[in-house]
Amino acid sequence: MSIALSTSCDIRPDRRRATAARLLAVVLLAGCGTPGVRPSALPPELLARPRQSRAKLNLAGVAAPGSADAQIAAGDLLEVTISSGREGEEHDPVVARVGEAGAVDIPLVGPVAVAGMEATAAEQAISQASIQRGIYVRPHVAVELRSKAVNHVTVLGAVDAPGVHELSRTNCNLVAAIAAAGGLNDEAGTIVEIVRQSSLGARVAASAAAGDSVQLASYQPQPAAARTQRIDLTNSAAAPGCQLGDRDVVVVKPRDKEMVYVAGLVQKPGQFEMPEETELRLLDAIAMAGGLDSPVADEVLVVRNIPGRPNPVPIRCSIAAAKRSGSENLILSPGDAVSVEQTPATVVVDTFRNLFRMTLGVANNASLF
Template sequence: MKSLALFLSVWLGLAGLIGCSSTANYQASNLPQQLAAPKTVNAKKIDMTALAGTVQPADRLTPGDAVILTVATGIEQEKPPEWTLRVAEDGSLNVPLVGPVAVAGMRLTDAEKLLAFESVRRGVYVSPNVTLRIEQRRAHHVTVLGAVNKPQTYELPAGGSDLMTAISMAEGFSENANTIAQIRHPPGTGVRLAAMAQTQQVAYPNAPVPPPVPDQFELDLLRLDEVPENHRQLVDGSVVMIYEKPERYINVTGLVRQSDMIEMPKDGDMRLMDAISQAGGLSESLADKVKIIRKRPDDSEVVIEASIRDAMKGGPANLRLAPNDLVSVEETPLTYTLGTIKTFIRFGFSSAVPGI
């Protein structure tokens, strides 16, 4: 018994030195917010109304609209002539005898005034009465792909072509949807939209000037307050790609029954005790010390220390994990000594019993 007591005292001293060799940078129970793992968000909970673009007036002209133009001069013997015209892709309306006039983005009454003014300025008419009416609205063909329930190409009204309408037509987000979307417009769309914005600014000087729209960009559907409204608008030929959630893993090692890469749930968070449970639980029931090594966005690492006893009580100690966290259930003086005793007893008992 004396030899066993001496043996244990030596191991306790060595294990104490091992346990004091390093200190965690942070504690799980009071982790700074900037180091906390982000919550997993289900795309189905996104407020769809936030995806809507600016509501366009029903009488605002857009490229591709077919209109009926009537010009009355007051000297006609018969019914004033009328023409069926289409607003060109560059936003102009090619008026017979007058020529092209930029009208896209304007309301009908304002476009009528502009057409009358230009016909006089260009010396075609003296005092015309110009009227416009919309014959046919252009439909936008928008393709929705990726993590939606019904990916395909949809026909949307030109005045209501926005993210909300497109995703609603595709019957919403699928279970595997991420909150990141990519929007691709036909080449040159940004230039055309900028020209339309310039025309609208001339017609409506007090209207805010929208920022340029790139032909291709990504946006976070949870941070739309940082996205200009005109970036939610779609045009003919736009493609909306809703990304799928990437596979995310936690590496669990140390005093667990099965060190492994644990896949995180796609639609929820994973906590510290969840990860340990999926690794088969503790291989040593008295294990309590855990270190979580977490990468920051700049690829630097921080070490977070947690207690299993505290984590089992819930609360902040049962830390929400981030993708690529390394969870290590550490040796402590107690677990080190207990493991040594088990080894000592096993080998001592085996040597005392023949055949074992």
């Protein structure tokens, strides 16, 4: 049996070793005359497992229910104007930021809870608080949302626009972060890692950036401890409503390429990437390898590694049978090694082909004299 491996594609060292191991297994199993199992007789545990499709990614399942951007949230900057209605009164607006507890501190009136309200409801809340506290009798209150508080989220990996993105704090979730980064690209897999920063460290950093505190020039903040959360986008129940915080890092992992290995009597032996959305069968893999190198080649050995089994499983296939019956046209699994084997028939045909080439070559040389 002859086996050749194409070197036209880039193979990482670990994959190169895995490829060599698979091909060695093919050689040993073929050389030992291992009978193997026919594709139509494979037990369920040896069948190719269904492969995960990107079309089944459920981003909606990991999205947190957001709120309207018109709603006031902690960190938002408000402009509040209060007047008593007297003639000639100056109306100087007050610019104040909503605190982490959801209240805005207004001079004379004091703190008023406004988080979750829109501007009209906030005006009523401030008006009622000023009357209840004896500050005004019939105040006229105007509230304007000057700017929304944002989180800075870094999105890396298999997205179209990696980088740091600003997201509204009220709608800062995994789906919004991926959308801000242009969405998943063609290399994206199903795994996303979120590196979450310490909330205390984030508040200290935000406070320093806003100038809300005085620190010595020699002060060096200690890096906050981060924790990593791993999410499978195909299992939305694992992380429902995935909210993100300021300075969180989202890493969309690229999918692992699923490969099959084709060797033996084919035109272009080597390793080939399996199509993402469709199943790959035995005849498809042989076609990807350029087709058969011998017109009478028929016997094929497929070596399959099953998780939990110490030894690979040999599967004996027939090209002729695969053409006749779909059950014999084996569905391949990632990592399968396919070898189109030599038989007495292929040896005879190859011998005659070589003799014909030699005879033709001698005849051509003789015609030159």
